[in-house]
Amino acid sequence: MSSRSHSNDDLAASLPSPWPKSPVLQAAYRARSAAADLAPLPRSVKDDALLAIADALVVRTREIVEANAADVARAREAGTAESIVDRLTLTPERVRAIASDVRDVAGLPDPVGEVVRGSTLPNGLDLRQIRVPLGVVGIIYEARPNVTVDAASLCLKSGNAVLLRGSSSALHSNSALVTVVRDAVGGAGLPADAVQLVPGESRESVRELMRARGMVDVLIPRGGASLIKTVVEESIVPVIETGTGNCHVYVDAQADLDIAVAVLLNSKAQRPSVCNAAETLLVHRDIAADFLPRALDALAAAGVTVHADDRVRELAGACGTKATVVPATAEDWETEYLSNDIAAAVVDSLDAAVQHIRLWSSGHTEAIVTTSQPAARRFTQLVDSAAVAVNASTRFTDGGQFGFGAEIGISTQKLHARGPMGLPELTSTKYVFTGDGHVRG
Amino acid sequence: MSSRSHSNDDLAASLPSPWPKSPVLQAAYRARSAAADLAPLPRSVKDDALLAIADALVVRTREIVEANAADVARAREAGTAESIVDRLTLTPERVRAIASDVRDVAGLPDPVGEVVRGSTLPNGLDLRQIRVPLGVVGIIYEARPNVTVDAASLCLKSGNAVLLRGSSSALHSNSALVTVVRDAVGGAGLPADAVQLVPGESRESVRELMRARGMVDVLIPRGGASLIKTVVEESIVPVIETGTGNCHVYVDAQADLDIAVAVLLNSKAQRPSVCNAAETLLVHRDIAADFLPRALDALAAAGVTVHADDRVRELAGACGTKATVVPATAEDWETEYLSNDIAAAVVDSLDAAVQHIRLWSSGHTEAIVTTSQPAARRFTQLVDSAAVAVNASTRFTDGGQFGFGAEIGISTQKLHARGPMGLPELTSTKYVFTGDGHVRG
Numbered sequence: 001m002s003s004r005s006h007s008n009d010d011l012a013a014s015l016p017s018p019w020p021k022s023p024v025l026q027a028a029y030r031a032r033s034a035a036a037d038l039a040p041l042p043r044s045v046k047d048d049a050l051l052a053i054a055d056a057l058v059v060r061t062r063e064i065v066e067a068n069a070a071d072v073a074r075a076r077e078a079g080t081a082e083s084i085v086d087r088l089t090l091t092p093e094r095v096r097a098i099a100s101d102v103r104d105v106a107g108l109p110d111p112v113g114e115v116v117r118g119s120t121l122p123n124g125l126d127l128r129q130i131r132v133p134l135g136v137v138g139i140i141y142e143a144r145p146n147v148t149v150d151a152a153s154l155c156l157k158s159g160n161a162v163l164l165r166g167s168s169s170a171l172h173s174n175s176a177l178v179t180v181v182r183d184a185v186g187g188a189g190l191p192a193d194a195v196q197l198v199p200g201e202s203r204e205s206v207r208e209l210m211r212a213r214g215m216v217d218v219l220i221p222r223g224g225a226s227l228i229k230t231v232v233e234e235s236i237v238p239v240i241e242t243g244t245g246n247c248h249v250y251v252d253a254q255a256d257l258d259i260a261v262a263v264l265l266n267s268k269a270q271r272p273s274v275c276n277a278a279e280t281l282l283v284h285r286d287i288a289a290d291f292l293p294r295a296l297d298a299l300a301a302a303g304v305t306v307h308a309d310d311r312v313r314e315l316a317g318a319c320g321t322k323a324t325v326v327p328a329t330a331e332d333w334e335t336e337y338l339s340n341d342i343a344a345a346v347v348d349s350l351d352a353a354v355q356h357i358r359l360w361s362s363g364h365t366e367a368i369v370t371t372s373q374p375a376a377r378r379f380t381q382l383v384d385s386a387a388v389a390v391n392a393s394t395r396f397t398d399g400g401q402f403g404f405g406a407e408i409g410i411s412t413q414k415l416h417a418r419g420p421m422g423l424p425e426l427t428s429t430k431y432v433f434t435g436d437g438h439v440r441g
Numbered sequence: 442m443s444s445r446s447h448s449n450d451d452l453a454a455s456l457p458s459p460w461p462k463s464p465v466l467q468a469a470y471r472a473r474s475a476a477a478d479l480a481p482l483p484r485s486v487k488d489d490a491l492l493a494i495a496d497a498l499v500v501r502t503r504e505i506v507e508a509n510a511a512d513v514a515r516a517r518e519a520g521t522a523e524s525i526v527d528r529l530t531l532t533p534e535r536v537r538a539i540a541s542d543v544r545d546v547a548g549l550p551d552p553v554g555e556v557v558r559g560s561t562l563p564n565g566l567d568l569r570q571i572r573v574p575l576g577v578v579g580i581i582y583e584a585r586p587n588v589t590v591d592a593a594s595l596c597l598k599s600g601n602a603v604l605l606r607g608s609s610s611a612l613h614s615n616s617a618l619v620t621v622v623r624d625a626v627g628g629a630g631l632p633a634d635a636v637q638l639v640p641g642e643s644r645e646s647v648r649e650l651m652r653a654r655g656m657v658d659v660l661i662p663r664g665g666a667s668l669i670k671t672v673v674e675e676s677i678v679p680v681i682e683t684g685t686g687n688c689h690v691y692v693d694a695q696a697d698l699d700i701a702v703a704v705l706l707n708s709k710a711q712r713p714s715v716c717n718a719a720e721t722l723l724v725h726r727d728i729a730a731d732f733l734p735r736a737l738d739a740l741a742a743a744g745v746t747v748h749a750d751d752r753v754r755e756l757a758g759a760c761g762t763k764a765t766v767v768p769a770t771a772e773d774w775e776t777e778y779l780s781n782d783i784a785a786a787v788v789d790s791l792d793a794a795v796q797h798i799r800l801w802s803s804g805h806t807e808a809i810v811t812t813s814q815p816a817a818r819r820f821t822q823l824v825d826s827a828a829v830a831v832n833a834s835t836r837f838t839d840g841g842q843f844g845f846g847a848e849i850g851i852s853t854q855k856l857h858a859r860g861p862m863g864l865p866e867l868t869s870t871k872y873v874f875t876g877d878g879h880v881r882g
Contacts, residue, residue, distance in 0.1 A: 036823075039822070122844075218856055236674045238679070238854060263878065392880075396879065402568060403563075414576065414659075415659055415679040429859055432828070433837055434830075437833070438833040439834045
């Protein structure tokens with residue numbers, strides 16, 4: 001600390017000297033400086049920059065798609081799975097869709113400046129709690145180039161600078177996208193360093209980000225469980241844990257069977273690879289004999305394999321379903337399949353379902369299907385997850401579906417943000433109190 | 442994880458097997474179980490328990506004061522500074538005051554159940570974002586027995602279980618207080634394990650708390666800078682950083698000199714040992730020759746030593762003040778004195794003051810004294826601290842002063858909570874969405 005010199009000449013004075021040697025920390029310091037410039041900007045200036053980004057993405061589609069083709073070719077050479085290659089691929093249509101998302105963000109209200117609380121204190125002081133940007137947001141993510149632009153637009157709109165640490169397998173795509181975004185940001189008169197790709201493809205660059213407390217205000221890891229675990233365990237920068245979704249559908253003793261089948265099928269099979277898809281079915285014993293034959297046939301028709309406890313297997317055998325039913329082990333209860341698989345168990349009561357969920361859930365989304373108001377009330381009270389669905393599919397836990405516009409991730413931790421994170425979740429607050437010479441007695 | 446057995450019999454089923462050997466983790470598991478019981482409790486039940494605690498503290502004052510006397514005697518034997526012995530000491534009056542604080546917490550609104558956001562989505566789903574308890578709150582603190590009861594009452598009121606890791610030098614006091622609190626909590630029909638002293642006096646017990654991710658939802662370190670640094674750097678449980686206050690008073694070019702002197706003196710000298718006391722004075726060059734002679738005399742009268750830059754020292758020499766003025770080094774700009782000392786510098790502009798603050802402040806509270814509306818606006822916009830005071834003492838940044846009732850600490854980080862933390866800051870939220878068979882298309 002004492003290596004910092006004291007000078008008040010200009011903004012550079014609020015950066016430490018000597019200038020750090022690490023390119024990652026240099027990027028963080030430039031982001032910090034850009035964040036100071038962004039914080040007081042009014043909405044119209046930020047929206048103009050966002051619209052300039054959207055225009056530039058469309059105008060420069062060709063260079064983006066060409067850069068992306070290099071990543072795609074390299075991924076294919078490396079024998080990458082087609083589903084991952086598909087997520088990596090940018091077409092002109094997809095670039096237009098990304099640009100359209102940026103325009104949507106421009107249309108969202110600006111969270112910065114919102115007065116969250118305000119009052120006049122008994123002594124006459126005016127107290128206001130006001131939303132302010134977090135400052136510098138670091139995002140660590142995998143090979144999805146659309147995240148690059150989504151994160152940049154959400155951070156800009158909320159007055160934050162962003163450090164983007166994408167996957168090396170999307171490096172050409174991300175470089176092209178960030179070049180286009182930075183040119184547009186600079187052209188709109190804002191600091192281009194508000195959006196930066198973190199230099200270096202090695203794990204070391206992630207490690208440096210995780211140590212940059214005081215320079216980076218929050219790290220949001222998006223991606224696989226091992227990446228998230230590493231960041232949560234090693235970062236001294238505050239982290240928001242995202243994403244793992246071991247979601248449950250519980251069918252209560254009293255339930256509309258049509259709704260139960262529809263909610264189960266949509267939760268599991270509408271898009272199995274995403275975090276808000278269901279991974280476990282729990283059925284109350286009183287309705288199991290009525291519900292399971294229909295449910296198993298519906299799952300069979302959707303190509304879903306059922307990893308079942310003894311009671312589900314017994315009923316499956318008795319009803320002669322065509323479903324593929326295999327024995328469940330303890331591991332099935334905690335697995336996020338992200339595939340056409342579901343674990344299934346019969347439970348003795350609603351409370352037993354809640355206990356199962358408390359024990360095994362990742363805290364993302366749990367659904368109850370019931371016609372009983374007391375059961376719905378008890379389930380929503382006792383389940384301790386980011387979202388609880390009543391007679392609705394788990395698939396609705398999503399920033400877009402919730403009406404937040406875009407989302408920067410889905411928090412499965414309790415601090416700061418829980419569930420889908422939109423623009424307000426990218427802010428902090430500041431108290432301002434105003435008097436006329438007030439002192440404490 | 443796979444060592445956990447699958448069973449739905451009772452609440453114990455939601456705890457891992459085998460039962461942990463570590464007493465700290467056992468306490469955490471018991472807290473988790475208690476937290477599940479507390480979460481759905483209505484306000485009246487929690488308030489009854491709080492009032493029972495307050496009554497018990499008064500009734501059992503004698504055993505509390507006797508236990509405290511043992512700690513005080515040991516502290517005196519160890520040659521502990523009288524100011525610390527004073528903070529450790531409990532008298533019957535102080536116990537009554539602590540009980541009165543508990544009654545105040547009972548009178549505060551219950552944050553749990555508050556609907557933070559609510560809407561009906563375009564597809565007809567009813568979406569509600571509802572405040573819920575965090576779960577298990579861990580507090581690590583120094584030898585202030587009043588914190589034991591404050592933390593317990595705030596956590597109970599907000600539906601959280603609390604793990605109290607106090608200082609070994611207050612062990613007898615904390616044990617007596619927690620015994621009284623637990624007896625009252627149990628007597629009111631709530632789980633006594635909602636309030637537990639963390640077993641073990643060694644650093645190892647702190648280390649175990651910091652590793653208990655998934656069992657402890659947040660750790661709040663209160664105390665010295667080194668304790669806070671250790672917890673921030675080593676914990677994988679989410680942390681809220683509290684407390685360090687390198688607060689600034691900036692006297693602008695246009696300022697009412699009477700107000701400037703009053704705010705400076707109150708900010709610095711009304712209670713120098715606390716985090717919201719001012720540690721640095723910045724004076725605009727245009728008002729320095731008028732303001733500093735009066736300010737230095739006032740500081741001299743209050744017994745404050747001034748650590749001054751060259752320009753302040755020059756003016757001090759010219760005006761012949763009786764103040765003790767010593768040369769400032771770079772270290773003075775970053776020091777939280779917590780004593781009758783203040784650093785002082787002349788700055789060339791409001792922006793230069795902001796740069797100084799951005800460089801050296803701990804992000805707690807900064808005050809501007811000005812009669813210029815544009816200056817007040819620019820200062821409050823550009824200063825990036827938890828609180829900004831306009832023509833008011835820095836000493837007002839306090840949960841009690843802000844009308845939050847008690848406070849569990851003052852956050853100097855940006856995530857989750859910033860500034861004084863009251864009951865809402867001890868909560869998370871949960872989304873509940875209700876449909877009638879809604880599925881995603």
